[in-house]
Structure formats: C-alpha cells, structure tokens
Amino acid sequence: xxxxxxxxxxxxxxxxxxxxxxxxxxxxxxxxxxxxxxxxxxxxxxxxxxxxxxxxxxxxxxxxxxxxxxxxxxxxxxxxxxxxxxxxxxxxxxxxxxxxxxxxxxxxxxxxxxxxxxxxxxxxxxxxxxxxxxxxxxxxxxxxxxxxxxxxxxxxxxxxxxxxxxxxxxxxxxxxxxxxxxxxxxxxxxxxxxxxxxxxxxxx
Numbered sequence: 001x002x003x004x005x006x007x008x009x010x011x012x013x014x015x016x017x018x019x020x021x022x023x024x025x026x027x028x029x030x031x032x033x034x035x036x037x038x039x040x041x042x043x044x045x046x047x048x049x050x051x052x053x054x055x056x057x058x059x060x061x062x063x064x065x066x067x068x069x070x071x072x073x074x075x076x077x078x079x080x081x082x083x084x085x086x087x088x089x090x091x092x093x094x095x096x097x098x099x100x101x102x103x104x105x106x107x108x109x110x111x112x113x114x115x116x117x118x119x120x121x122x123x124x125x126x127x128x129x130x131x132x133x134x135x136x137x138x139x140x141x142x143x144x145x146x147x148x149x150x151x152x153x154x155x156x157x158x159x160x161x162x163x164x165x166x167x168x169x170x171x172x173x174x175x176x177x178x179x180x181x182x183x184x185x186x187x188x189x190x191x192x193x194x195x196x197x198x199x200x201x202x203x204x
Contacts, residue, residue: 054198
C-alpha cells in the first residue's frame, strides 16, 4: 500500500528508531553523514519515498543461512535533496557480508509502480568474506540495490536484491539510478528475492 504523505514522516522516524535498536548489529553511520530524525520527519516537498526492513530469502525458498537481514529508508525531495540510509547483512558460506551506507539517489518509474532503485556510498564494511574486501568495497565506494513493493503494480510479494558494486552493470551510484526499470539485464527478475518477513513500501 502507499502511505499518505502526511503520515509517512512519523513512520520514517519509527523506522529510524527500529534501525538503531533491532536485534541485528546496528550500522554505526556517523552523525555527519546520516540524516537526522528531524530531517527525515520534515518531509516537505517529498517526491519519492521508500522504506523497508525484514529478511530476504536468498535460498530459493528453503530458508536458513542464505537469508539476508536488511533495513533502509530513502527519500528524495522536490529540490533534489536525497536523505536516507541502508544496511544489509548475510552469510555466504563460512563468511559474513555486512554493509551499511547512506543514500545518494533514489529513483522510480510511473510505468512500473512499486519498483525503486536505491544507491549510495558505503559507510561501513563489516564483512569477513574476502570477495567483499576488495578495493571496490571500501568505505566511500558506491553501492546499490533495487526493491519491489509487492502491494502495488501487480507484484506478488515484496522483494529486494543483494548489494551491487562496480563494475556490476555500471560504475557509479548515479549511473545505477538512471538505469531502466524493465528488461534484461537492467531489471533481472532472477536476482531480486522475496521477503520471508518484514515489508517494503515505495511511494509513488
């Protein structure tokens, strides 16, 4: 469902609180880079807003260690200002893949309601997986993902991808947010996974 704009500000504040007090290790985003509760609550002139928290099933329906815990808030205002943050943590074999970041762009397409692209900059890499400890995964590097709000646009379930980094499709967050919302390889249904719990909402 789409939240009325007048109600979305308080919900964003609750999401922000949940992101900092959940049972999963919280992302230690610095106060200088993360949006404040007051900034997110203002909501003046918001043109795009997306938020979510829960568990993504990466296992093909079998559940278990392949699940990814996530949380994000993303908002773009009419003047172009972008606010938000995100975090995702998952197990890959014997290793952990764990990133946090701040949002620098969020885009949607009216032709594909419920779909959103979100991208930003890494503020924390707590991973132990060597594949995610390269020069493309350092603090300050670009990172991106896409989500689907299953309550609109005919989608069956809420869904999210894992995080992408250069040179996957593109090299920068700005380039990623400018990609189309349909067709291969730009919107690959095989790399976006349903939630086992939680929710994702995209408005508009």
